[in-house]
Amino acid sequence: MKICVIGLGKAGLPLASVIADSGFDVVGVDVDKNKCEMINKGINPIPEELGLDELISKHGGKKLKATWDYNKAKDCSVFIVIVPLYIDENHIPDFSILESACRSLGKIIKKGDLVVVETTLPPLTTETLIKNWIEEKSNLNGDFYLAYSPERIMTGYSISRLKEFPKVIGGVDKEGGQRAYEIYKNFIGELSLVSNARTAEFIKVIEGCYRDVNVALANELHKIANEIGVDFYKARGYANHEYCHIHLPSTGVGGHCIPVYPWFLINEMEKRGKFDYTRLLRIARELNDGMVEYWAEKIVKKCLEYNKPLNEIKICIKGITFRRGVKELYHSRNLALAKFLAEKGLNVYVYDEMFTKEEIEKLGLKWIESKDADLIFDCFSLRLIVVS
Numbered sequence: 519m520k521i522c523v524i525g526l527g528k529a530g531l532p533l534a535s536v537i538a539d540s541g542f543d544v545v546g547v548d549v550d551k552n553k554c555e556m557i558n559k560g561i562n563p564i565p566e567e568l569g570l571d572e573l574i575s576k577h578g579g580k581k582l583k584a585t586w587d588y589n590k591a592k593d594c595s596v597f598i599v600i601v602p603l604y605i606d607e608n609h610i611p612d613f614s615i616l617e618s619a620c621r622s623l624g625k626i627i628k629k630g631d632l633v634v635v636e637t638t639l640p641p642l643t644t645e646t647l648i649k650n651w652i653e654e655k656s657n658l659n660g661d662f663y664l665a666y667s668p669e670r671i672m673t674g675y676s677i678s679r680l681k682e683f684p685k686v687i688g689g690v691d692k693e694g695g696q697r698a699y700e701i702y703k704n705f706i707g708e709l710s711l712v713s714n715a716r717t718a719e720f721i722k723v724i725e726g727c728y729r730d731v732n733v734a735l736a737n738e739l740h741k742i743a744n745e746i747g748v749d750f751y752k753a754r755g756y757a758n759h760e761y762c763h764i765h766l767p768s769t770g771v772g773g774h775c776i777p778v779y780p781w782f783l784i785n786e787m788e789k790r791g792k793f794d795y796t797r798l799l800r801i802a803r804e805l806n807d808g809m810v811e812y813w814a815e816k817i818v819k820k821c822l823e824y825n826k827p828l829n830e831i832k833i834c835i836k837g838i839t840f841r842r843g844v845k846e847l848y849h850s851r852n853l854a855l856a857k858f859l860a861e862k863g864l865n866v867y868v869y870d871e872m873f874t875k876e877e878i879e880k881l882g883l884k885w886i887e888s889k890d891a892d893l894i895f896d897c898f899s900l901r902l903i904v905v906s
């Protein structure tokens with residue numbers, strides 16, 4: 519059996535490598551020719567991913583063959599789709615990449631083949647849009663297996679997550695689920711077969727919603743603690759126990775995942791006229807996004823303690839990635855904070871150990887070594903440090 523993985527990004531490439539390492543022949547399809555060439559030469563295009571170097575140098579161009587040509591995957595009988603899904607500024611999913619990948623797959627799929635989608639999706643997408651796109655381009659009418667299994671990796675730890683972290687899989691119908699489960703068991707350490715594809719889709723989305731709502735709660739409690747003169751972190755340490763998991767406060771929630779997934783449910787309920795079903799999800803989104811203004815106000819207040827005009831105080835925003843240690847700026851609230859302060863006319867600089875001076879300047883921001891600033895705001899520890 520040959521397995522095709524469509525999309526060799528931060529999520530797809532570790533998965534394709536783990537499957538190859540389990541003994542399967544894998545064809546990886548990606549529109550990025552340069553990336554395919556690197557993989558086939560045994561060069562890892564995602565060096566920050568622990569353990570991936572070894573797998574790519576062992577299997578790249580051998581058990582894992584990368585290609586940009588879908589026709590080279592014609593002889594595969596299992597297709598795993600893991601391309602991105604973004605949302606636009608109105609929080610509406612942009613399905614164009616997924617649609618294009620599914621339509622290309624539709625041209626090569628055969629009767630009896632299995633498709634498993636791993637991209638995080640609004641519940642019901644696999645059984646509706648995905649099925650239609652594949653069927654429209656193939657001559658198949660339900661005579662292929664279709665299932666959904668959400669990717670649950672965390673960039674940097676994907677290989678160990680695939681081996682140890684619980685993963686779920688569910689079919690559009692019973693046969694699809696069963697077939698997908700039997701194949702996935704060969705390379706996924708902890709796998710559960712759930713009732714159907716929409717349940718598997720829902721599981722992934724609600725995990726993101728839980729995190730978003732709980733970060734919003736932590737942010738709100740942190741504000742209250744500051745207001746009444748309580749050390750939030752110490753209080754949290756005592757408050758948390760088996761049934762209480764207060765999260766850490768932040769400048770908001772960034773990245774491709776958590777700030778996006780609540781919108782999948784909010785949009786679906788809106789379509790159905792069930793506006794009051796998602797009130798908490800909406801408020802959590804608003805609250806987390808509003809943290810930029812909250813921290814900006816704290817920084818400005820601190821600046822007012824200086825005996826200098828506001829625009830002469832060198833403010834360093836330290837850490838602009840959406841998460842510590844991941845070089846990714848998508849929906850980064852830390853970057854949004856730096857830009858917000860700069861737009862307000864403050865003398866804002868940025869320092870981030872993951873970015874060079876040139877890279878920071880390309881983002882339209884000024885770079886500084888933190889020691890040369892008057893005031894530092896550390897976005898990860900939320901500490902305001904007066905330097906001079």
Ligand SMILES: NC(=O)c1ccc[n+]([C@@H]2O[C@H](COP(=O)([O-])OP(=O)(O)OC[C@H]3O[C@@H](n4cnc5c(N)ncnc54)[C@H](O)[C@@H]3O)[C@@H](O)[C@H]2O)c1
Pocket residue numbers: 524525526527528529530547548549550553600601602603615618619636637638639669670671672673774775
């Ligand atoms: N990265 C993570 O930490 C993570 C975690 C959980 C889930 N996911 C899921 O995985 C999905 C993919 O994320 P990612 O981080 O791998 O994205 P990525 O941007 O790193 O990679 C996507 C890859 O897909 C390729 N691609 C785009 N269009 C294509 C097409 N038509 N055919 C074939 N390949 C195509 C791109 O060239 C790129 O290599 C996300 O949308 C999300 O649902 C990611």
